[in-house]
Amino acid sequence: MQDAIVIGGGFYGSMIALYLMKVRGFKTVTLIEREAVLLNRASYNNQARVHNGYHYPRSFTTAFRSRVNLPRFVKDYPDAVVRNFTKLYAIARNNSKVTAKQFERFCHEIGAQLESAPPAMMKLFEPRLIDSVYLTQEYAFNSRQLAGEAKRELDDAGVEVLLETRVKSIHQRGHDALSVIYAHGGEETERVTRYVFNCTYSGLNQFTGDFPGTRTKLKHELTEMALVDMPDELKELGVTVMDGPFFSMMPFPARELHTLSHVRYTPHMQWNDEPDQDPYERLESYDRATRVDRMIRDVARYMAPVAKVKYVDSLFEVKTILVKNEGDDGRPILFEQHPQLPHCYSVLGGKIDNIFDVLEKLDAEPIH
Numbered sequence: 619m620q621d622a623i624v625i626g627g628g629f630y631g632s633m634i635a636l637y638l639m640k641v642r643g644f645k646t647v648t649l650i651e652r653e654a655v656l657l658n659r660a661s662y663n664n665q666a667r668v669h670n671g672y673h674y675p676r677s678f679t680t681a682f683r684s685r686v687n688l689p690r691f692v693k694d695y696p697d698a699v700v701r702n703f704t705k706l707y708a709i710a711r712n713n714s715k716v717t718a719k720q721f722e723r724f725c726h727e728i729g730a731q732l733e734s735a736p737p738a739m740m741k742l743f744e745p746r747l748i749d750s751v752y753l754t755q756e757y758a759f760n761s762r763q764l765a766g767e768a769k770r771e772l773d774d775a776g777v778e779v780l781l782e783t784r785v786k787s788i789h790q791r792g793h794d795a796l797s798v799i800y801a802h803g804g805e806e807t808e809r810v811t812r813y814v815f816n817c818t819y820s821g822l823n824q825f826t827g828d829f830p831g832t833r834t835k836l837k838h839e840l841t842e843m844a845l846v847d848m849p850d851e852l853k854e855l856g857v858t859v860m861d862g863p864f865f866s867m868m869p870f871p872a873r874e875l876h877t878l879s880h881v882r883y884t885p886h887m888q889w890n891d892e893p894d895q896d897p898y899e900r901l902e903s904y905d906r907a908t909r910v911d912r913m914i915r916d917v918a919r920y921m922a923p924v925a926k927v928k929y930v931d932s933l934f935e936v937k938t939i940l941v942k943n944e945g946d947d948g949r950p951i952l953f954e955q956h957p958q959l960p961h962c963y964s965v966l967g968g969k970i971d972n973i974f975d976v977l978e979k980l981d982a983e984p985i986h
């Protein structure tokens with residue numbers, strides 16, 4: 619019987635597999651991923667923002683945890699962190715859930731650096747629609763670099779990695795053993811293990827067998843982020859307009875492009891999590907008609923140079939959040955040990971750097 623099976627080779631599953639080997643002294647850990655490479659789903663298809671709190675004026679805890687976790691992420695993955703751009707946050711005059719004064723007070727409370735943008739940058743924005751523009755300190759990450767580093771670390775630590783392999787069910791086997799049944803190339807195999815870590819993000823509740831499902835309710839959004847080539851005057855910038863039906867533009871280092879997302883157009887559809895509705899299949903069968911024209915048209919009202927962006931491609935992905943955070947946009951972790959299957963844990967991180975919150979939780983668990 620092996621020590622642990624980690625299901626899901628995104629950033630979370632990879633980091634947890636490494637933690638079990640390197641920190642908890644497990645000897646036999648297998649990481650199972652349905653894609654052909656690691657970190658190919660949400661850990662690649664995201665906005666690449668290393669959050670530093672600014673994005674969460676309605677959720678103090680998430681903002682505060684971002685402030686704590688950013689320096690850790692930068693320390694552990696310096697080569698994946700990209701800082702060579704200027705990050706602006708702007709407050710809209712109308713329909714904003716936060717005023718400039720509230721935003722300033724909030725940044726002060728969480729200790730995040732904030733100063734007024736210089737006039738040359740203010741000029742990029744339409745003053746009738748934008749109230750204030752701030753220089754902030756926020757970074758991007760290169761998800762391909764992160765994937766490369768994760769792969770190297772897993773190899774060095776001796777974690778067995780099974781790719782193109784999908785776990786279908788989880789079962790209790792006797793008192794303190796579990797088994798998983800997985801499919802690879804049309805063949806099904808059963809493996810017995812002492813622990814299972816379910817790190818499958820959108821697929822968290824898609825297992826049969828004895829897996830009871832998470833108690834925390836989940837919601838899925840089918841999202842589109844446009845990948846664009848910015849005109850020269852915007853190439854060195856990231857911009858986020860807060861907080862309402864606005865937009866974000868962030869460098870996407872893995873493709874040397876920018877992502878463009880819009881609160882109104884990025885989510886194409888949303889639904890509540892159901893065990894028999896596989897979110898990956900739903901995305902697979904979706905027609906993926908881009909909404910980039912609508913995004914650009916609206917964003918160019920606020921920043922005229924955006925009309926000149928060149929559309930390259932879109933990243934479509936399922937974004938999974940906790941139902942309880944619909945209103946405040948908070949991104950806490952889900953960390954559940956299932957009472958019916960005590961050696962099985964389910965984990966979901968709302969942001970890439972929340973991994974440190976998960977590892978802290980694991981530190982407190984009596985696993986050995």
Ligand SMILES: Cc1cc2nc3c(=O)[nH]c(=O)nc-3n(C[C@H](O)[C@H](O)[C@H](O)COP(=O)(O)OP(=O)(O)OC[C@H]3O[C@@H](n4cnc5c(N)ncnc54)[C@H](O)[C@@H]3O)c2cc1C
Pocket residue numbers: 625626627628629630631650651652653657658659660661662663664665666667668669783784785786817818819820821822824841843935936937938965966967968969970971
């Ligand atoms: C559109 C979007 C924008 C985002 N923007 C940001 C951002 O700017 N900054 C930030 O910090 N976070 C952002 N996030 C959140 C961030 O991407 C996630 O928190 C993080 O990637 C989650 O990592 P993960 O390993 O849990 O998920 P994933 O990377 O999705 O890994 C889960 C893995 O499980 C695999 N899997 C699923 N089911 C099975 C199965 N049955 N058998 C085997 N393998 C399986 C999947 O193929 C996948 O590789 C964004 C997310 C999205 C979708």
